[in-house]
Amino acid sequence: MFLGWATPALLIWLIVLILPWRPWSTRERLQADARRRGESLDDVTVLIPARDEAQSLPRTLASLSEQGPGLDILIVDDQSSDGTGDVARQWGGAGVRVISGAALPEGWVGKVWAQSQARPYLDRPLVLLLDADIALAPGLIATLRHRLRDRRLGLVSLMAELSMEGFWERLLLPAFVYFFKLIYPFHLANSPSKRVAAAAGGCVLLDIRALDAIGGFACLADAIIDDCTLARRVKDAGYGTWIGLTRSVTSHRRYHGPGDIWRMVTRTAFTQLRYSWLLLGLCSLLMAVCFISPVVFSFSSESSTRTIALGTWLVMWLAYVPTLRFYGLAASWGLLMPFIGLLFLIMTWDSARRYLRGERSLWRGRQYHVGRVSTPR
Numbered sequence: 001m002f003l004g005w006a007t008p009a010l011l012i013w014l015i016v017l018i019l020p021w022r023p024w025s026t027r028e029r030l031q032a033d034a035r036r037r038g039e040s041l042d043d044v045t046v047l048i049p050a051r052d053e054a055q056s057l058p059r060t061l062a063s064l065s066e067q068g069p070g071l072d073i074l075i076v077d078d079q080s081s082d083g084t085g086d087v088a089r090q091w092g093g094a095g096v097r098v099i100s101g102a103a104l105p106e107g108w109v110g111k112v113w114a115q116s117q118a119r120p121y122l123d124r125p126l127v128l129l130l131d132a133d134i135a136l137a138p139g140l141i142a143t144l145r146h147r148l149r150d151r152r153l154g155l156v157s158l159m160a161e162l163s164m165e166g167f168w169e170r171l172l173l174p175a176f177v178y179f180f181k182l183i184y185p186f187h188l189a190n191s192p193s194k195r196v197a198a199a200a201g202g203c204v205l206l207d208i209r210a211l212d213a214i215g216g217f218a219c220l221a222d223a224i225i226d227d228c229t230l231a232r233r234v235k236d237a238g239y240g241t242w243i244g245l246t247r248s249v250t251s252h253r254r255y256h257g258p259g260d261i262w263r264m265v266t267r268t269a270f271t272q273l274r275y276s277w278l279l280l281g282l283c284s285l286l287m288a289v290c291f292i293s294p295v296v297f298s299f300s301s302e303s304s305t306r307t308i309a310l311g312t313w314l315v316m317w318l319a320y321v322p323t324l325r326f327y328g329l330a331a332s333w334g335l336l337m338p339f340i341g342l343l344f345l346i347m348t349w350d351s352a353r354r355y356l357r358g359e360r361s362l363w364r365g366r367q368y369h370v371g372r373v374s375t376p377r
Contacts (some may be wrong), residue, residue: 006293006294006297006305006309007302008058008289008293009289009290009293009294010308010311010312010315012290012374013312013316017318017319021185021187021188022185023182023186023187024178024181024182024319024322024323025322026245026322026323026326028186028187028190028242028245029245030144030244030245030246030248031143031187031246031247031248032136032139032140032143032157032246033139033143033146034138035139036070036139036142036143036146036189037068037138037139037142038069039068039069040068041069041070041071041141042069042070042071043124043125044071044072044125044126044127044128044145044205045072045074045121045124045127045128046071046072046127046128046130046141047074047075047118047122047127047128047129047130048073048074048075048076048130048132049078049101049115049118049131049132050077050080050084050088050272051078051080051084051110051111051114051132052080052081052082052084053080053132053133054080054083054084055080055082056133056252056253057075057087057132058091059135059252060130060132060133060134060135061088061091061096062135063135064136066138066265067140067141067142068139068142068220069213070095072095073095073096073097074097074099074118074121074234075088075097075099075119076098076099076101076114076115077098077099077101077102077113078101078111078113078117079101079103084132085098085100090257093308099118101114103182103365107222108221109221109223109224109226110366111226112217112221112223115129116216116217116218116221119216122208122211125208126145126205126206126208127205127206127208128144128203128206129201129203129204130203130204131202131203131251133202133252134160134202134203134250135252136203137159137248137249137250140249141205143248144158144184144203145205147242148205148242152240153206153240153242154210154234154237154241155199155205155207155210155230155231155234155239155240155241155242155283156241156242157198157199157200157201157205157227157231157241157242157265158200158243158248158249159180159202159245159246159249160200160202160203160246160250161249161251161327162177162227162248162251162253163251163253164329166192166254166256166257168257168261169261170333172258172340172343172344173255174333175320175323175337175340175341176264176265177323178323180198181323183272184197184198184243186243186244189242190229190242192240194235194236197232197234197235197241198227198241198243199227199228199243200227200243202249202251203249204227204230207239210234210237210239213234213237213238214230214234214236215233215238216324219233224268224360225268225271226369227316235289240268247326247362252288257377259304262310262347262350265344265347265348265351266347266348266351267351269344269347269349269351269352270351270352270354271360273348275355276354280348280349280352283345283348284345284349287341287342287344287345288345289314290341291316291337291338291340291341291342291345292338292341292342293312294312294313294316295309295313295338296309298310298313307312316337316338317335317337320337
């Protein structure tokens with residue numbers, strides 16, 4: 001009887017391994033070419049929306065100073081309360097401009113609103129959308145530009161390497177990237193097919209022509225998952241997109257415990273399911289079969305069931321190991337995947353619970369309610 005329940009999980013993980021687009025692999029990657037560090041960047045504007053980023057911004061700006069000559073840097077101080085704008089102005093230097101952002105209007109997400117206010121100042125062919133907590137290795141911007149032009153794309157994006165110093169960061173953040181790749185297989189996202197489109201919002205190089213073709217930032221006004229929505233719009237407009245992994249783009253934002261990561265995941269988890277209770281139920285069933293059942297049935301008294309459950313656990317581990325190796329972590333972390341999967345499922349349910357209470361998302365001191373946006377100060 002238990003054998004029939006244990007087998008589906010093994011089949012699902014085997015299918016994941018043999019899918020031709022290999023969603024588990026790390027082959028879609030791009031590292032900074034330091035030899036391009038001296039190339040002129042007079043055709044690129046870096047756009048940084050910054051809200052309460054006084055501590056993060058100096059490191060980000062320092063990395064930009066190592067990119068190459070001629071770079072234009074535009075910072076939008078998005079109603080900060082910690083002196084972010086002053087820090088940006090004090091940095092000074094040629095090519096650094098600071099805009100004081102206006103109050104968030106109804107129907108807009110904060111980050112996109114900040115970016116939209118910068119549009120009149122974007123007078124170069126390319127714009128790099130960069131988060132305020134992101135540091136770039138020397139030559140990275142020129143490397144991105146070469147990839148965009150060489151492949152004639154409208155958008156190139158790299159998934160930043162998140163902080164993985166503490167226990168909870170190592171436990172959950174590689175898995176966060178891994179699950180993102182399962183949902184948005186990079187191979188399919190990088191293909192001409194419009195079925196899958198993905199971008200990582202921390203680092204996106206965008207052709208201004210593609211931005212104008214989609215109607216500017218206004219088409220993303222209320223998008224909680226603005227990066228993937230941007231990639232979808234760009235693809236629908238007929239431009240190619242590319243996303244990959246890298247260790248040349250690093251986030252210096254620390255997650256000091258499970259609570260910080262919990263808030264990051266719950267911010268978008270139910271949005272990812274399109275606020276559908278049916279999809280939540282199907283997702284829960286799938287994750288229970290894939291992550292929980294191998295553990296449960298590994299304690300079965302039937303040897304055949306136990307063997308299948310342990311084999312499933314092994315295949316699950318094998319599918320996760322490439323991600324761990326890419327980030328320089330021990331493969332033994334992959335043995336905890338059942339526990340990791342359970343935690344992400346609980347976080348998804350918590351995201352749905354918050355939506356039921358009327359909260360679409362909560363981030364950077366802003367609450368995005370169902371049907372409206374409010375900004376507590």
